[in-house]
Amino acid sequence: MRKLLKQGWRPILVLILLFIIWELSVIVFEIQKWLLPAPSEIFKIGVAEWPNYYGHVLATSKLIIIGFIIGSSIGIIVAVALHLVKFLRLSMYPLIILSQNIPIIILAPLLVVWFGFGMFPKILVITLVCFFPIAISLLGGFQQTDRDLMHYMKMAGANKKQIFWKLEWPSALPYLFSGLKISATYSVMGAVISEWLGASKGLGVYMTLASSSFRPDRVFVAIFIIVAISLLFFLFIMWLEKVVIRWHSSEKRDSNETS
Amino acid sequence: MRKLLKQGWRPILVLILLFIIWELSVIVFEIQKWLLPAPSEIFKIGVAEWPNYYGHVLATSKLIIIGFIIGSSIGIIVAVALHLVKFLRLSMYPLIILSQNIPIIILAPLLVVWFGFGMFPKILVITLVCFFPIAISLLGGFQQTDRDLMHYMKMAGANKKQIFWKLEWPSALPYLFSGLKISATYSVMGAVISEWLGASKGLGVYMTLASSSFRPDRVFVAIFIIVAISLLFFLFIMWLEKVVIRWHSSEKRDSNETS
Amino acid sequence: GGNEDTSKDELEEIKVVLDWTPNTNHTGLYVARDKGYFEEEGLDVEIIMPGEAGADQLVASGKADFGVSYQESITEARVQDVPIVSIAAVIQHNTSGFASLEEEGITSPKDFEGKTYGGWGAPLEKAVISSVMQQENADVSKVDIVNMGDSDFFTAVERDDIDFAWIYYGWTGVEAELRDTDINMVYLTDYSEKLDYYTPVLATNEDMIENNPETVSKFMKAASQGYQFAIDNPVEAANILIEAEPDLDAELVKASQEWLAPKYKDDASQWGLQKQEVWENYAEWMYEHDLLESELDAEQAFTNEFLPEED
Amino acid sequence: MKHLNVQNISQSFGENHVLDDINFSIEEGEFVSILGPSGSGKSTLFRIIGGISEPTSGDILLKNKSIKGKPGSISYTPQSPSLFPWRSILDNVLLGQEIVGKKDRKKALQMIERAGLGSYEHAYPYELSGGMKQRASFIRSILSPQSLILLDEPFSALDEFTRTDMQKWLLSMWAEHRRSILFVTHNIEEAIFLSDRVIILSQRPATVLKEFNISFSRPREEELLLSEEFIELKKEIYQEMRLSHA
Amino acid sequence: MKHLNVQNISQSFGENHVLDDINFSIEEGEFVSILGPSGSGKSTLFRIIGGISEPTSGDILLKNKSIKGKPGSISYTPQSPSLFPWRSILDNVLLGQEIVGKKDRKKALQMIERAGLGSYEHAYPYELSGGMKQRASFIRSILSPQSLILLDEPFSALDEFTRTDMQKWLLSMWAEHRRSILFVTHNIEEAIFLSDRVIILSQRPATVLKEFNISFSRPREEELLLSEEFIELKKEIYQEMRLSHA
Ligand SMILES: Nc1ncnc2c1ncn2[C@@H]1O[C@H](COP(=O)(O)OP(=O)(O)OP(=O)(O)O)[C@@H](O)[C@H]1O
């Protein structure tokens, strides 16, 4: 915790610096409020209208969490399935890539046609966004398993399941976390986008409305909130990584102690 | 090449199967053409109107390639900078995450207001989409450098640059390729989205036009083309990975020979 | 003509940004461009699709010189001090309304009760529905209003997720005719005069008006000519649009053009003319319904000053 | 019935002909050592016996049943310790039992203690010295339940005393449980001291040069190392190997 | 002026006290060996001298200048070969020169040939046997230009003949270039045969138990191994170490 605080001042400083530059350039270049509001103004609005945001934040957060959990689970399952079942690996790749290339805008009406306006199609959108980086990262990780350890496992008579759980899975964990970090970030965006599928609450809804009524200040408040949520989420994944990968297989973690 | 063909039949088979199911369900459930056209129809339209698509495909491909090259370069540069300069690593993370959480929809008018309708804002959008998975993956990879090799390098008096080029970079290559695969896929989508910023040619433009004149068949032709481009791109990255990572550090590559 | 090369250099470059994808609302601009009306005025006009960027900010900030917009959004924009000004009404009367499949039997706002409306989640929608329903003493609280996001009308109603939605007859309604889907329309204008606002309009920014009034006049002259041509020769005009944007559905364009041609000018003495009372009425209505934070200075929001002299 | 039969095993890696028609066998409960030049193909042979590498030709029989290409029937100490970085020493040592058989933590802890790794049971491999890793890897294979054990230079990174100690321990365990052991070493003394039989491999492509029967009575004491006969045998083997090396 | 001065080095990992006030020095051009129990702290000491690990206390002087925490002044053969998997053997061997100094492919190829790895210069590490990897790692450090070489059990995975061969080669190179060498081994014979001085470390926490000056004239021949004095010295060292082991 103390460490977090100790390391946290830098990003905060950078952000503050950025805000100052932004504020100054708004003043210096006389940028009009409707084009790009000053951070001070955004902050003011944010504080003043916080009760308005509360419900939206809650709705979106719920989407994010459910979506991310489902999405990353599916990403992991897909990677594992593709890794373990050669037939799947050889035949499913195109479908996975396909899933990333159907524009949501186009998919949206179809999703609504198939699943209505409920929670489901939204979760589906976040899932689609989330699962891909995890699946690709993890698959890459599985292919980098250490050969000596693999030899040992096979010699010792380990079956596929044991090889997987005792060797491939732990050794691919760093890759998994790379994927999780990417997905965690995207899940927030995915949730916002998914609200285009029709929602009555949520930051995505709020943002479109604010944008169409020429209130960029409100849009930016929403963006700030979104970024904050993402950051928190990202930090959570980083913390999780530290907790899970404790074995110091790499130089980096070690060098904290000695140098 | 032969190997590619030998392994290629499976995904093709799966796709054909998928099309057959699709075609049948369109017939069986009597889905109307304007809701979800049958693949046969999409195919017919695609062949008949190919000359119309040609220009769009070219425009979008150009965007993809330029955008991906710039985006992945920046991703690599960011990862390397953050890795090598501890101060940057500690202070810039939030900005990177921020960059992934500003909805393009909101960013779009600002980008156009700042940079006009030219190529630049579009490339910027693709770059924003591409650089992130690469940066995160590669950073993850740098942190997993083998400790024994690192000890050797340091003992031998390697400076930061040498450690980087001779050890950290090659050992992070598998991570880089995970990132590149993700980004290659996204770059196609990114290009399509970037065309919303106002373009006169391109699959994104074509798709919106087709969609707004209620022609889902054309939309699907465009989607098929997009997916095909993505797949090609993905295969290219996979091929590149095979060429670059030749050293069989893992069991997987080896086992092709022995088992 | 033969002097094209020499004159091209002297032409003033102008960007016009559309509100959405090209459609028959824009025909006049395409006609003016492709029949050389703009060139005659010394303008080299480029028509740009804004995609999701939205036209208003681009016009207001001067990135585009002209744009296609709506009275609703200009009203909201003006209240937020966005310096955008309407310079012509593309269509004289509001052709939008609430559409539903015929079998739903929604023929008047009264029938909205107990039905589901699909929209995009703006407060404006509820106000409009409530407003038209009031005319028939119907209760807006009995309407289920859902957000259907980007889904298109046909998809949504066919699936029975919603019963009615707000469309432009000139495009979506005509498409329904083409595909033999029978729909009922409840036009806004039939129930509230205040809702007979201008949609769409051509717009420019205050800077242009102040510093380049001549350019604006030239632009408007050519545009008027273009729309007049579309009024007089809808078939030919449709062909020009189709040729310019071959990816549009030709059939739909033709049918829509046919339907829209008489609506451009309608009862006005001249194409493009805007009335102050229309602006005031609508702004008032919005203000009454808490849709505006402050009152609109209608005189600032539009001008007829650049319309060509009537012959 | 032989416990292990290595029949006509040949192996090539591309142009590189490594094993050339290797033939030998191990009786049940026998302790056999293999001596051979570096790079001659001992580890390759182990991988073939272990079933993870297919020989170019030949067969491997375990109790008359072919186990060619079928891993799982032997317990194995690889030449490089191959400990799992994310497992503590205790968990590493238990891995063989986890895979086949069942975990016996108490015995594992005893063995860790016995190998001089007491107080390291919860350490991760990166915290161990080279010789300590090797001992952990050794314990892992000793704990595995298979009745045939392949040991690929298990004591090469140990000092003389720890080494002798481990040898004695290995012999006592072997006397107790009578598992068959195939042992690769570069130390001629070690080979003689431990084995019933010593097999000498030639330079690459490796063939079986000669087999020596070691008939010293068991249990063997350290004094044996200084006996006339022992030194004589050592010289003989030394000469045999020198011939092949030149 | 001493080439290397190890002054009062102590090192602890948490509770684990590994090195306890280690003091010794190396003359310019001297060949010094370190003998010590497995896990006593030899590799740790090397890492401290190499400058990649900070001792808890004490200092390391190279030609009277402190190099504590400053890597780059020594050439090093790690205990585990640590070859780079993506480099061919030739490129691996040239790595030290790439980092400091300049590449000498011809000499590298000669050395590869000399070490019995001819025809493997373009192979990748995974294609090599354990002993072959060790030799490659050895060549890498020999080729590095630094004047002090630390060798951490460089010949442990080699058979006796290859080992003797490599020892002789090392001695001939050392005689030619007179670089200072600090050599860790578990083989007492090897230590005596090669060194000017042998340092005996105790069990953990390691202290310097004793130093032996080895005064046999150079060049030394294999016959030396059988000489009375040699065997006497070997026994003496053996006894000394046994004391510490108990
Ligand atoms: N995967 C491989 N690909 C190509 N060649 C290989 C491979 N594995 C081993 N070899 C070759 O096989 C030969 C024997 O290697 P092996 O590891 O079996 O030797 P070894 O007898 O165990 O030697 P050492 O005593 O040094 O460990 C070597 O020449 C080596 O280059």
Ligand SMILES: Nc1ncnc2c1ncn2[C@@H]1O[C@H](COP(=O)(O)OP(=O)(O)OP(=O)(O)O)[C@@H](O)[C@H]1O
């Ligand atoms: N990174 C580390 N963290 C914690 N303890 C360590 C670390 N590195 C070494 N040690 C401890 O230091 C002690 C000495 O280890 P070192 O590797 O120096 O032994 P060594 O003398 O080289 O042994 P060997 O002959 O077996 O290679 C051991 O007890 C080991 O557990």
Ligand SMILES: [Mg+2]
């Ligand atoms: Mg070997």
Ligand SMILES: [Mg+2]
């Ligand atoms: Mg050591």
